[in-house]
Amino acid sequence: MTIYFYTDRELPYGCFSNFSKHGFVMDKLWWYTTEHYFQAQKFVGTPYLEQIRSIRTPNDAAKLGRKRTFPLRSDWDEVKDEIMYRAVLCKFQIHLDIRDILLGTGDEPLVENAPNDYYWGCGKDGSGRNQLGLTLMRVREILKG
Numbered sequence: 001m002t003i004y005f006y007t008d009r010e011l012p013y014g015c016f017s018n019f020s021k022h023g024f025v026m027d028k029l030w031w032y033t034t035e036h037y038f039q040a041q042k043f044v045g046t047p048y049l050e051q052i053r054s055i056r057t058p059n060d061a062a063k064l065g066r067k068r069t070f071p072l073r074s075d076w077d078e079v080k081d082e083i084m085y086r087a088v089l090c091k092f093q094i095h096l097d098i099r100d101i102l103l104g105t106g107d108e109p110l111v112e113n114a115p116n117d118y119y120w121g122c123g124k125d126g127s128g129r130n131q132l133g134l135t136l137m138r139v140r141e142i143l144k145g
Helices: 034-043 047-054 058-066 076-094 096-103 131-144
Strands: 003-005 024-026 029-031 110-112
Touching (some): 047 058
Parallel strands (some): 003 110
């Protein structure tokens, strides 16, 4: 049975959201959420990285990261999937409680039920790529080993 998730407030799978408050250290810096890390990586080598990293909410981090007044790194489309994978893997390696939730999904398909996102989610009509769901399933396979 497919497991759908979207917001960080949905139990028990809200922890699959990039907005869930499960911080971690990566690149020698503390990140409040995977959303903070992901959005900041668009601006490596600029002051915008720290601005996004230090903002309090994942929603605000997402808004800043989506602003196109900031200079987006030139290789973003090539690296974004791997950046998301590294952040999600780190999050689930560190937080044992949510690791157990992820592993408890067995081999079930995981789908981010994001109606407006056809890349990371399934989109309004289910035709989206569901890249976040695919990333979580990849992480799940790593954690099983």
